[in-house]
Amino acid sequence: MLDRLSYFFILQGHPEALIQGHYNGWLVVLSLLIATGASMMAFRVAGFAKRERDPWTRQRFLMIGAFALGGGIWSMHFIGMLAFELPAEVHYHGLTTLLSALPGFLASWVALDLLARDQISKRILLYGGLLVGSGIGLMHYTGMEAMRTELKLGYDPYWFAASIIVAVLLAVIALWVRFGLARITVMPFSVRLSISGLTMGCAIAGMHYTAMLAARFVGEVHIPESQDVTHHIEMALLITLVTIVISGVVFATVLLMRYKTLYWQGKETSARLSAIFDTAVDGIITIDSLGTISAFNPSAERILGWEAVDVLGKNIKSLMPEVHARHHDQYLKNYLKTGHASIIGVGREVEALHKDGHLVPIRLAIGETQVQDQKLFVGFITDLTQRREMEQALLEREHQYRTLINNMPGVTFRCRFDEHWTVLFVSTQVKELLGWESDEFTEANVTFGALIHPEDVEYVWNVVSNSILDDKPWVIEYRFIHRDGTTRWVSESASGVRDGQGELIWIDGVMVDITESKRQNAILSGVLSAVNKAVAVCEYDRNGQILRVNENFLTLTGFLENELLHQPIRCSMMIVRASLYIN
Known part of the structure; x- marks a missing residue:
């Protein structure tokens, strides 16, 4: 295990001498500029990808951006390598050099995929930074393996670890800057793009030059006679030129794709707006700053009777009645001069002139828009003819209803079922009945509950409550106290009204x-009582069946009541009994 590590790392106590190299400062700066430029372009491409709704188009943007950024990372690496001068002959293995671009491409794709998102969590940010930093590091060390030199190449293990950590940390910072600046500042997009690109460029270059600190070249110093610094500079400039050309082609391709996307989106939006314009229920009329009609949709044709071809190019005042038309041009001039608007952005009800000359009631709302350097005004008109007819019909029905209510005998009412019998509606006849205006009841200045005779309050409540409980109508007689203090008897016929839920x-x-x-009943009752006491009374039906007799009749005839009720009248018997009674 130690032997394998010693092959890759230069461990402490290595007996061979270390060879030091030095950098060409101009090429170092050039490498940083390449990394920064590639990062800015990649971030811009990520912005395009972010706006795409089609996932395949979005991925194409990301792949192109990853190719550009990966190529920028690769170019930065080899310009940085050319900036590093060793006292030995150095060349590069072609296939390994080409393969070293693959990790940079994958790292770029991961970075752009993250940047194309609307939001990013801390966990994803760290995960993305780890992948991007590791990809840049893998690209660098793969590229270093492509070096072919008589010196032995190894790495200091601590600087090696530091280079990976630097790559990951700077990648995380670069990604955070790209997202964070938009949330915490209001600086222009170009400034944010430059800061983000510079940060990512520093991340790429920082990892490279930190990794170069880890490189250890071991061997004998041997300066080749053919070594030419100018050749390195020319090679670096060639790589830069190729990178710029490739980046330009990539960016032009992206712009072309973006233009194509915008073109089709514009076509789609235009078709959608055209469909809305043509199928809108309301009329839509567009005029320019001179009042010339430039658009007239089918609903406007239906409402005003004009064909679009007949009104396009004419002044909008031709659709107005004279009272409005003569002031329109001056109003438009004043608005364009002062910016003071009294009707723009506000809906109002006016009248328009129909083709056949009659006035059409409409609701007009006007909006303003700017197309390039020209002001346009869009009017939305709603035909109010049917609504006006309905309103008139409702007014007539209401008049008929009120006339009917006012001519009905008695007082029509609608009230709540509460302790006050709160009035919702009551006809005007209530003034004659109770002495109060109907408005005083509906405004709750006075209530039925306050006017019911105190002796009838409980009776009325019980009858109404039981009827509502049984869901039956009721007829009840009770008393009110009139405004003048007198008592008024009423007969109420009413029922409860329920909603759909009962x-x-x-x-x-x-x-x-x-x-x-x-x-009158009281008077009649008194008269009947007096008559009943003064004379003999016998009531019978058409068949002569006795229905009722009073005491005077019983005394006169000598019969008992149960002997006469439901019996036929027998005059002779009554006469005989009467004579016997008299004798």
Whole structure:
């Protein structure tokens, strides 16, 4: 095990001398710029992928972005390697060099897939940072294995571990910056993109140069005669140029794909808006800042009677009655000049001019929009003809209903079943019955409960409660106290009204003033009582069957009551008995 580790790591106590290299500063800066530029472009591509709804198109964006970022990581690595100068001849194994790009590509795909999400949890952030950092590290060390030199290459185990940790930490930070800046700041997108790209570029370069600190070259110093620093610079510039060209092609491809997506989305949106425009129930009319009609949908044709071809290009005031048309152009000019609007954004009911000349009641709502450098005004019109007709019919029915109610004998009412008999509606005849206006009852200034005669309160409550419990109508006579203090007798016919669930909602009924009838009955009862006491009375039906006799008749005839009831009248017997009684 130790032998295997010693093959890869330079352990303490190694007897051979270490060879030191040095860096070309300009190439180091160039490598950082390459990493930063590739990261910015990859983040931009991730932004495009984030907007895509189609999963396959989204993955194509991610794959292209991963190719660009992976290529940027690979280019940064080899420019960084070319910046490192050793006192020995160095070249690279072609196949291993190409294979080293694969981990960078996979790491880039993971990073972009995370960046294309709307939100990211801490656990996913750490997991993504670990994969991205490990991928960058694997790419670097695979690329280092492609080096072919007479020196022996090994790694310091501590710096090796540090390079992986740096790669993971910087990748986590770079991903966090990409998400965190949008939440905690309001800085422009370009600034956030630059900061995020620079952070990821530093993560890529930081891992590379930390890993180079771990590299240990062992052997004898031998400077080849053919070594030329200029050649390294030319190679680095060539790689940079190829990277820029590839990145440009990738970005152009992405823009083309984005344009294609936007084109089809625009076509889809246009078709959807056209369908909405053509099938909308309300009329939609669009005019420009001069009042010229530019759109007129089928519902507007139906409401106003005009064909679209007849009104397109004409001024909107041709659809207005004269009282509004003569002020329209001036109103539009004032609005464009001052920005003060009294009808835009507010719905109102007006009248429009139909093609045949009659006025159409409509509800008009106007909205404003800006298309490029031109203001457009969109009017939405709703035909109110049927509603007005319904309202008129309701008014006529209400008038008929009120006329019927007001001409009915008695007082029609609707009230709650509560201790106050709270009134919901009562006809105007209630003033004649109780002395109070109907509005005073509906506004709860006075209630039926307060006017019922105290001696009848319990009686009325019991009769109504039992009838409601049995779900039956009732007829009841009781007394009210009039506003002037007099007593009024009423006969109430009413019933409970229930909803669909069987719950009582109110009581509907009619009260008839029977005060005069009660008075006449009392008078008649007194007269009958006096007559009954003064004369002999015998009541019988058409068949001569006796129904009732009074005491005077019994005294006069000498019969007992049970001898006469339901018996035929026998005048001779009555005369005989009467004569015997007299004698």
